[in-house]
Amino acid sequence: MSLWIIGGNVWNEASGQLEKKNIRIEGTAIAEIMDGSVTPDTGSAEVIDAAGKLVSAGFIDMHVHLRDPGFEHKEDIETGTKSAAKGGFTTIACMPNTRPVTDTPETVEYILNKTAEVGSVKVLPYAAITKNELGRELTDFAALKAAGAIGFTDDGVGVQSAQMMKDAMALAKSLDMPVIAHCEDNTLVEGLYVSEGEFARKNGIKGIPNESEAIHVGRDVLLAESTGAHYHVCHVSTEQSVRLIRLAKSVGVQVTAEVCPHHLVLSDEDIPGMDPNWKMNPPLRTPRDVQAVIEGLEDGTIDIIVTDHAPHAAEEKAKGMQLAPFGIVGFETAFPLLYTKFVRTGKWSLGFLLQRMTSDPARVFRLAEGRLEAGAPADITIVDLDNERAVDPATFASKSNNTPFGGWKLYGWPVATVVNGAVVWAE
Numbered sequence: 001m002s003l004w005i006i007g008g009n010v011w012n013e014a015s016g017q018l019e020k021k022n023i024r025i026e027g028t029a030i031a032e033i034m035d036g037s038v039t040p041d042t043g044s045a046e047v048i049d050a051a052g053k054l055v056s057a058g059f060i061d062m063h064v065h066l067r068d069p070g071f072e073h074k075e076d077i078e079t080g081t082k083s084a085a086k087g088g089f090t091t092i093a094c095m096p097n098t099r100p101v102t103d104t105p106e107t108v109e110y111i112l113n114k115t116a117e118v119g120s121v122k123v124l125p126y127a128a129i130t131k132n133e134l135g136r137e138l139t140d141f142a143a144l145k146a147a148g149a150i151g152f153t154d155d156g157v158g159v160q161s162a163q164m165m166k167d168a169m170a171l172a173k174s175l176d177m178p179v180i181a182h183c184e185d186n187t188l189v190e191g192l193y194v195s196e197g198e199f200a201r202k203n204g205i206k207g208i209p210n211e212s213e214a215i216h217v218g219r220d221v222l223l224a225e226s227t228g229a230h231y232h233v234c235h236v237s238t239e240q241s242v243r244l245i246r247l248a249k250s251v252g253v254q255v256t257a258e259v260c261p262h263h264l265v266l267s268d269e270d271i272p273g274m275d276p277n278w279k280m281n282p283p284l285r286t287p288r289d290v291q292a293v294i295e296g297l298e299d300g301t302i303d304i305i306v307t308d309h310a311p312h313a314a315e316e317k318a319k320g321m322q323l324a325p326f327g328i329v330g331f332e333t334a335f336p337l338l339y340t341k342f343v344r345t346g347k348w349s350l351g352f353l354l355q356r357m358t359s360d361p362a363r364v365f366r367l368a369e370g371r372l373e374a375g376a377p378a379d380i381t382i383v384d385l386d387n388e389r390a391v392d393p394a395t396f397a398s399k400s401n402n403t404p405f406g407g408w409k410l411y412g413w414p415v416a417t418v419v420n421g422a423v424v425w426a427e
């Protein structure tokens with residue numbers, strides 16, 4: 001079966017410009033990319049007219065929460081992957097803080113099987129570092145790898161014991177697998193829900209200090225150095241973490257890192273009031289931290305952009321700032337937010353943003369996806385860069401709509417998403 005995407009604009013990194021191209025897809029792979037100024041003979045093939053639109057390798061999101069199994073009232077694999085597809089993502093990696101926690105081969109297999117049945121995009125499951133993410137006992141890394149897990153993480157909580165983390169890295173290294181860390185020292189954050197900054201001061205509440213994150217980063221880059229493991233830092237949000245990762249990279253530690261759109265575009269000073277849609281972990285930090293993570297991404301200290309899509313039901317988020325769970329949804333606003341705030345303003349080239357969402361995650365996690373070239377998997381995103389539209393959480397494909405970005409007027413809306421040569425979502 002063949003599919004053509006004709007007349008779309010493809011980013012050329014060498015020229016730093018968009019170029020009009022026709023793309024022929026055969027089966028699940030890109031067969032050919034050619035000059036788009038001539039109309040090709042497409043025969044009886046399916047054709048997508050992408051004239052005037054951006055055509056990119058599908059976006060890759062290496063940090064998401066699909067909530068399945070166990071929390072299907074927030075999201076499930078069907079709705080989560082639909083939401084991803086609507087946001088232009090074609091490969092996503094899901095976190096193991098499900099119920100049960102993804103700490104056995106059976107749960108990894110459940111995720112892969114359900115994705116095959118009802119998923120719109122590719123799903124790569126992470127498995128937990130410790131059983132039930134309790135930090136007490138390592139999971140069976142070898143069995144989890146054999147079942148299809150692509151890395152180990154206790155995302156949602158930090159691994160509190162340095163010895164446990166060191167054992168995890170040594171074992172992961174022996175299996176050639178990455179360790180992905182949610183960096184948080186529990187003794188510094190207990191009961192707190194916004195960062196130490198202007199918002200906390202104004203409201204007379206105690207805030208989460210930056211060290212709660214950076215202490216783990218510092219500890220773990222040392223453990224990565226001594227074990228030789230690939231260590232990947234989740235949702236970097238502080239100046240101190242950026243500094244430590246930069247230092248570790250400079251001496252050859254195998255460390256990589258990610259940042260979320262909300263930590264790039266929002267600070268604690270933007271929080272309008274006690275609204276739980278502004279509560280996430282890590283919390284929004286100070287403007288100085290925002291500047292530092294932007295610079296970290298720009299100079300390569302931070303490798304990739306992830307959403308940390310963290311759906312929660314409206315009744316859970318209605319419990320008030322203190323009691324509501326941490327987290328915001330991310331798939332359906334990520335690209336428009338970053339395109340509007342960084343590319344349209346001239347701060348970044350379009351290529352810079354696309355690479356952080358396609359080829360860089362593929363490089364860090366050694367995936368075949370993330371490139372738009374002949375022979376690559378036919379995972380493609382088509383985006384309308386020119387029309388402004390307001391974010392309307394009521395229209396999200398996700399089961400949840402916990403976002404601080406409702407009403408924001410943005411450009412860069414995906415219009416069609418192709419996975420393995422099949423259209424999985426179209427406006």
Ligand SMILES: NC(=O)N[C@@H](CC(=O)O)C(=O)O
Pocket residue numbers: 065097155156157182279280281282308310311325326327328
């Ligand atoms: N980021 C969040 O605020 N919440 C995540 C957990 C996590 O990513 O640490 C969740 O599972 O809801």
Ligand SMILES: [Zn+2]
Pocket residue numbers: 155156157182234235281282
């Ligand atoms: Zn986390």
Ligand SMILES: [Zn+2]
Pocket residue numbers: 063064065095155156308310
């Ligand atoms: Zn997360």
